[in-house]
Amino acid sequence: MAMGLFRVCLVVVTAIVNHPLLFPRENATVPENEEEIIRKMQEHQEKLQLEQLRLEEEVSRLVAEKEALQQVEEVGQQQSEAHTAWDLWSTLCMILFLIIEVWRQDHQDGPLPECLGADEDELPGLGGPPLQGLTLPNMAILGHFYERCIRSATADAARTREFVEGFVDDLLEALRSLYNQDTDMEMEDFIGVGSMYENWQVDRPLLCHLFVPFTLPEPYCFHPELWCSSRSVPLDRQGYSQIRVARADGDPLGCICGKTKLGEDMLCLLHGKNHETWFSSGQGLKMEDLLGSSESPYLDAMRVMKWFQTSLTRAWHLIAHKYEFDLAFGQLDTPGSLKIKFRSGKFMPLILTPVIQCHDSDLYFVSHLPREPFGGTPVSSTDWLLSFAVYERQFLRMIAKALPEGACHLSCLQIASFLLSKQSRLTGPSGLSNYHLKTALLHLLLSRPAADWKATQLDVRLRELLCFLEKCLLEKKLHHFFVGNRKVPEAMGLPEALLRAEPLNLFRSFVVQRTLYCSTVASFYEMLKNAPTLISEYSLHVPSDHTSPPPKAVVL
Template sequence: MDAITFLYMLLQSLIHYLQSVGDVWDEETHWRMELRAKRLDRKRIQLEWEVEQLALRQRGEAWGDLLWFALQPWQVWAVVGVLVLLLGLYFFWRKRNHEAENSNEEDEEDHVLGNDLRWLLERIQWPVQDLQAGCEWAIHLMDNYTIYFGHILSNSFYPVLQHAIGVGSAFEGWSPREQDVVYRVLIPMTPPRGHSFHLELDSAGHRHVRNFRVRVQLECTCTSERQAETVLCFLHHPEEELRSNQDPSLLHTLCTDSYLDVHKTARWFYQLVRAVWPALPQSHSWHLKLLPSRRSCQFQVTDGTESFRIEVLFGVRRGDSDVFVSSQTREARTLSTTWPETYDVAEVKFFKYIAQQAPPDTLHLRCLQLFSRVQLGFGFSNYMVKTIIMHLLNTIPMSQWRRRYFLRRLGDINVNLRRCLEEKCLNHFVIGNRNLPQEISLPLDILSAEPPNLIHHLARDLASHSQAMSEYQDLQHQTLVSPF
């Protein structure tokens, strides 16, 4: 028996042993019998080897010395080490195979959806501009404006302008526009000294919207600390003295019938923007262009290569909450003294909260971007689609909005859109929603209110409902997503 034969028999024993482990690992009796057989077999081999060695030594053949060297103790331990390594690799292979079997279903799903998902994501046209950088630039510009507004208006009786708050789609992280992104900001206004604001709900004939009027009331300043600054009280000083020694009150500048006028406020703000622009650092390298608007201030700032379009809305905060009444209009004909209630600040805070909770590969904004793109030309508003997605974001865990679930979430949006159209009902997301994050502050009447139906018009107009269902079928083909 030579060394090659011995190694061959050793490998045969190893293979036989691994096979027995893989096939009948849990049969203890069989394993013990195999072990006993291997011991007897090794004993037999050892005896045969000793007889062979004795014969070789007696014959004095040179290859016997070589065989003896090959079987030195350190070589034996090396062989044992190889066996242990192979056995460890075998167990590792079994473990990986078990894990692969458990995840096999998910891997198959990824493989099936991979091509469709990649193709669908490529269809989503993301805005050309860097939204985050654009939002930061717009807020920085408005902060510079606010500083100069404070200096100019410090001794006047115009509304006090606070720091701008970013609202709208761009500040939520998406945009329905690809080329021309609008950066919308809301400037809260507080009453000047000697004045107070009082919000009056005016929803007569408007069950599904909440409109307010901002009544301006004069307050006595006779006992105020500013008396030493020769500030005259609008209530107790003669009108002749007031006209000759003090600027007119807010009631005589931006109000109509004691109510703050949106149109007058917008024109006044336009004049401020134009007058202050040359003093801003941005004016050295950027060009300002004012755009027409009656209920807001819109302007465009360009430097030859970049362009930012900004819309400034004005608002009055309801208490300490995240709800405002603003100059933004929701109807074609809105009175100049009407200030609709807006929930833009609360919605932006909701999207920021979602962004903080979301994994890195979350695609909820891609879903919003896709639907806002494909619904162009249909009767569904971006706000309607956004409301559906906000409801889903508030109920489906963020871990289920990751890339691998993208098509499922598109299916959910499609199913919810269809259900809303069939039931002719889509509840407002903020009003009456007690499941909002604690970071969002709402007035008590908003929390307890019945959520208005955003598509109430479909319930009373059968022709509009039929058209909406037809447009939904067309939209379904556009998105290439079938309901689950």
């Protein structure tokens, strides 16, 4: 720019100096023709104007280049600042990811046996609209389906419960007459749990599930150790606890059967066959003589199961002459799984599960369930599953009082359970169970206003239940309703230790078992696909396969 200004000044000075009127030359000859002089002066003026225009263009170009350079410098500075900020955020994110990974490793038992989850391409419906655009039948078809296939199938539920309860009362009374009050474990009154006592049983034949609590003779008692009570346990054992057998006064474990004379045919249920040898030899009681494990001081569920089955067999033989039916074990791996077989060929299943009460609460430890609700299996025979069945029944009763008359919450659960049952018969059982359906419903009952459960909103609530279940499946996360749930009403009286515990994921098995997860998701979407047709077909006629064939049984 400075060079351009210098050129302009030089041209002006040259023009002034060479101007003939200002600085006339001595030897110059004045042209004779005045017009010629004027013409030359005009030509010279035009040259000066052209030169001035050129110089102005040069100055403008230089100014534009300078401004462009300044803009480039500003953009570069902004990019540098942005790059610095991005580097800072990247570093912070990396640190955060490392912290999460360290935390995850600390809370994991070891390397997972399988991939953490399935690829998106392997999961049908992932990333699509909720329920893949499922269109359920209208209220008229749903109502007709419910009346024809569900209400009619469970119409005799009350009569079935009455018959079973009367028989079980007689069976337990016979069992009590066989044991020694000073040395044997005592059976308490049964407690009805499950879908039959929550009024949402769907499948035929109707199945009554009864808990039978048992206690130790004084001065002995059970000391349960919850997994969430100030001790660290692996993730696959959360929900399971261990139970010690100890004296109520805290003294070392002893036995009173050595101080009491037993009959020849009597056997202390706390001990094995060789208990008399220990006392006669003065060696005292050893832990392996208890129903506990030989390798630990905890109660052994397998020994309790065998003891309970033996006790039921003896009690039935005592009263069998009073009844005109046979009694058999339904499932050998389930203690108390019984089947009443009538002479007409009909049968009636029931389950008596020996349980131990958890302190003074309505929580019970069960030795075994037909299907583990926590999605895992006990790793040791000393692991007892903590059951919330009594609390679940109480919550449904309590919430029913606040809902509108004829509320549709149980109808939603029954229809969903019906669809799951039919799908299981088509494609085989999956990782999804009725317990998961009930848990999803309990969460919705706690989050939805009571007015939203009117009978006229059955189709809306059913779709919401299935949509909630789909979301939980895709996230592989369905929290237990009571464990770690601060929203549970205080009136339930749930122990504070369980309310403060970390939430328990019922879908954890899907995280560690990729094959099970993929098959479950595929089965779930197949169920949704078949639901409209299945409901429409069953609302017109009930197929002959609505009642499942009786399984094989072992006669007592």
